Amino acid sequence: MINHLQDTVTLHNGVQMPGLGLGVFKVEEGSDLVHAVRSAIANGYRSIDTASIYGNERGVGEGILQTIEENKLSREKLFVTSKVWNADLGYEAVLAAYNASLAKLGLDYLDLYLIHWPVKGKYKEAWRALETLYKAGRVKAIGVSNFQIHHLEDLMADAEIKPMVNQVEFHPRLTQKDLLHYTREQGIQLEAWSPLMQGELLHDETLQGLAAKYGKSVAQIILRWDIQHGVVTIPKSTKEQRIIENAALFDFELSPADMELIDGLNQNRRVGPDPDNFDF
Numbered sequence: 001m002i003n004h005l006q007d008t009v010t011l012h013n014g015v016q017m018p019g020l021g022l023g024v025f026k027v028e029e030g031s032d033l034v035h036a037v038r039s040a041i042a043n044g045y046r047s048i049d050t051a052s053i054y055g056n057e058r059g060v061g062e063g064i065l066q067t068i069e070e071n072k073l074s075r076e077k078l079f080v081t082s083k084v085w086n087a088d089l090g091y092e093a094v095l096a097a098y099n100a101s102l103a104k105l106g107l108d109y110l111d112l113y114l115i116h117w118p119v120k121g122k123y124k125e126a127w128r129a130l131e132t133l134y135k136a137g138r139v140k141a142i143g144v145s146n147f148q149i150h151h152l153e154d155l156m157a158d159a160e161i162k163p164m165v166n167q168v169e170f171h172p173r174l175t176q177k178d179l180l181h182y183t184r185e186q187g188i189q190l191e192a193w194s195p196l197m198q199g200e201l202l203h204d205e206t207l208q209g210l211a212a213k214y215g216k217s218v219a220q221i222i223l224r225w226d227i228q229h230g231v232v233t234i235p236k237s238t239k240e241q242r243i244i245e246n247a248a249l250f251d252f253e254l255s256p257a258d259m260e261l262i263d264g265l266n267q268n269r270r271v272g273p274d275p276d277n278f279d280f
């Protein structure tokens with residue numbers, strides 16, 4: 001159980017992954033991005049989630065390296081994730097994309113590298129390349145994103161190494177009950193993207209009621225619900241106050257009844273694309 005911002009879950013290969021991290025989707029290169037990464041780390045975050053398609057790996061790397069250079073901590077204390085984009089899913093293309101991401105970030109390894117989307121006919125070859133990187137010791141853990149159960153089963157039928165993580169859209173309107181159960185059974189760590197439904201959930205009346213009851217913000221209620229489900233979560237904010245708020249989750253606990261109440265908000269509603277029906 002995660003009881004502190006720097007607590008970790010143990011992936012099936014033994015790697016420790018922080019239970020909470022900072023997401024940086026839609027944050028453009030520039031000082032706001034560098035500042036967000038720096039303030040997250042300064043406020044105790046140890047995990048940052050980016051992707052090559054976000055076009056912001058340079059700024060993420062800059063924020064990380066500035067913090068390291070100021071000697072506040074060592075690279076090994078941080079957990080950096082990036083993702084290979086759909087256009088790069090060939091075997092050689094993945095290897096090249098990995099090197100390109102590292103060069104932009106200014107790092108010599110990633111903690112986690114993910115296949116961003118399950119592009120039909122392509123993800124198995126991409127997975128072979130991730131396995132190569134992993135076996136060569138160039139990345140600490142490998143995983144997938146936006147994989148449904150059938151994608152995972154299909155991938156694992158031919159895989160040598162089981163994905164350590166599956167990062168998917170997950171929030172109170174999309175509770176992913178079957179996938180959560182399946183990944184738990186398989187020892188694959190589930191990770192929530194758009195945990196706040198990109199802000200849409202902050203106006204939900206049930207969640208507002210719980211926020212009042214616990215004396216917390218709606219964002220904190222949702223993120224605490226992730227943690228209590230054992231789901232790693234990566235809320236995005238560029239505002240320091242919110243970055244701090246989103247990590248202040250460890251001085252209260254949702255009751256089992258309130259966990260169920262939140263589970264009951266499920267509508268199988270997505271804010272992002274459907275992994276079974278996307279065209280990019």
Ligand code: NDP
Pocket residue numbers: 022023024025026049050116145146167168192193194195196197198199202217219220234235236237238239242245246272
């Ligand atoms: P989130 O659900 O994290 O919501 C982010 C939005 O909520 C922003 O508009 C932010 O605004 C606002 N916000 C954050 N904290 C608070 C708060 N405490 N109070 C009020 N508003 C708040 O959305 P994301 O889509 O960014 O998802 C999180 C991360 O997941 C991404 O950044 C990315 O790293 C990853 N992701 C992965 C995907 C994948 O396919 N694998 C797809 C989508 C996301 P502000 O910044 O102004 O504070």
